[in-house]
Amino acid sequence: MHAEVILRQDVQNVTIGAGELIDHVKTRLGTYKAPKTIKFVEELPLSPVGKVLRRKVKEPYWAGRDRRV
Numbered sequence: 001m002h003a004e005v006i007l008r009q010d011v012q013n014v015t016i017g018a019g020e021l022i023d024h025v026k027t028r029l030g031t032y033k034a035p036k037t038i039k040f041v042e043e044l045p046l047s048p049v050g051k052v053l054r055r056k057v058k059e060p061y062w063a064g065r066d067r068r069v
Contacts, residue, residue, distance in 0.1 A: 003038050003039070004038075004044065018038040
């Protein structure tokens with residue numbers, strides 16, 4: 001499982017690494033629900049209603065493949 005994360009701008013002087021964030025999720029949700037990789041992004045593609053367009057988030061990871069799961 002992979003997660004793309006936007007860090008909040010209103011929190012000052014806080015840095016967190018992907019490993020720390022994965023460990024935090026494991027303690028809160030469990031190991032099987034925690035992402036294996038995390039990518040920090042500035043923004044996510046949104047629909048006019050404000051929902052995340054998951055299809056557009058997934059596109060770069062499926063580029064060059066015939067079958068998309």
